[in-house]
Amino acid sequence: MLSKVTERRSETELTQTSRGGVLYVVSSPSGGGKGTLIRRMLDVVPDLSYSVSYTTRAPRNGEVNGREYFFVDQNRFEEMIASGEFLEWANVHGHLYGTARSQVENEIGAGRDIVLEVDVQGAASVRRLRVDSVSIFILPPSLETLRERLIARGTDSPEELIVRLRNAPQELSQYSTFDYVIFNDQIDRASTQLASIVLAERARRSRQEALVQDVIQRFKTN
Numbered sequence: 001m002l003s004k005v006t007e008r009r010s011e012t013e014l015t016q017t018s019r020g021g022v023l024y025v026v027s028s029p030s031g032g033g034k035g036t037l038i039r040r041m042l043d044v045v046p047d048l049s050y051s052v053s054y055t056t057r058a059p060r061n062g063e064v065n066g067r068e069y070f071f072v073d074q075n076r077f078e079e080m081i082a083s084g085e086f087l088e089w090a091n092v093h094g095h096l097y098g099t100a101r102s103q104v105e106n107e108i109g110a111g112r113d114i115v116l117e118v119d120v121q122g123a124a125s126v127r128r129l130r131v132d133s134v135s136i137f138i139l140p141p142s143l144e145t146l147r148e149r150l151i152a153r154g155t156d157s158p159e160e161l162i163v164r165l166r167n168a169p170q171e172l173s174q175y176s177t178f179d180y181v182i183f184n185d186q187i188d189r190a191s192t193q194l195a196s197i198v199l200a201e202r203a204r205r206s207r208q209e210a211l212v213q214d215v216i217q218r219f220k221t222n
Contacts, residue, residue: 020108020207021107021108021109021111021112021113021114022108022113022114022132022133022134022198022202023104023108023113023115023116023126023130023132023134024113024114024115024116024133024135024136024197024198024201025116025118025122025123025126025127025134025135025136026038026117026118026135026136026194027118027119027122027135027178028139028140028171029120029146029164029168029171029172030093030146030164030168031140031146031147031149031153031164032138032139032146032149032184033140033149033184033187033190034117035117036187036191037138037182037184037187037190037191038050038115038117040187040191040194040195041115041191041194041195041198042115044195045195045198045199047112047113048112048113048198049107049112049113049114049115050114050115050117051100051103051104051107051115051116051117052066052067052068052069052070052100052103053069053097053098053099053100053116053117053118054069054071054072054080054086054089054096054097054098054099055069055070055071055072055095055096055097055098056071056072056073056074056077056095057071057095058071060155061154061155070100074096077089077098081098085100085101085102086098086100086101087099087100087101087104087105087125087126087129088118088122088125088126088129089122089125090118090119090121090122090125092119092121092122093160093164093167094160094163097118097122099116099122099126104116113198113202115198120171120174123135123137123177123178124174124177127177134179134180134197135177135178135180136178136179136180136181136182136197137175137178137180137181137182138182138184138190139175139181139184140184141183141184141185143165143168143169145185146165146168147161147165150164150165180197182194182197
């Protein structure tokens with residue numbers, strides 16, 4: 001007879017490998033707080049990886065190549081486009097951003113969940129390509145709060161700040177195309193909601209059918 005510890009381990013492994021991984025797409029206007037919320041979620045939700053995107057923009061203070069982004073020049077990015085290495089890519093505020101197809105497919109194929117942080121253009125592309133993805137929109141409380149957050153992070157020139165704020169209303173109008181919306185007025189509550197979405201999606205009956213059938217079979221054989 002299997003020990004309880006072994007049974008718990010086997011059920012965890014069965015859940016991960018049988019249901020397939022889930023792609024979570026998190027988006028917001030620049031300064032909406034999606035990066036902060038994702039980092040908090042990764043600290044508390046087990047077995048969840050982060051898709052590191054590629055970009056042609058320069059690293060900001062404190063950013064590390066391969067952690068926040070893979071920083072590449074325009075020529076390399078265009079080579080990756082031509083060779084079909086991106087699941088999606090977009091020109092956002094004058095810089096190119098793209099999601100590596102291989103990382104997402106490898107994680108999902110291995111039964112592991114992965115979270116993708118993208119702008120609304122990228123989110124739309126991913127939803128078209130992967131209709132089984134779960135999309136989450138982070139809603140900032142006001143334009144003034146968005147402006148304050150962008151100024152506080154100190155990474156944008158005055159010209160870039162104007163562009164980001166000018167594009168925000170159009171980006172906000174896309175909220176209705178997402179599965180979930182999180183109002184990011186309080187970071188603790190918003191990060192808890194984000195983590196709760198992932199945990200709730202994992203509990204969906206349709207994602208656990210193989211595990212359920214395995215447990216039912218144990219009842220029949222005992």
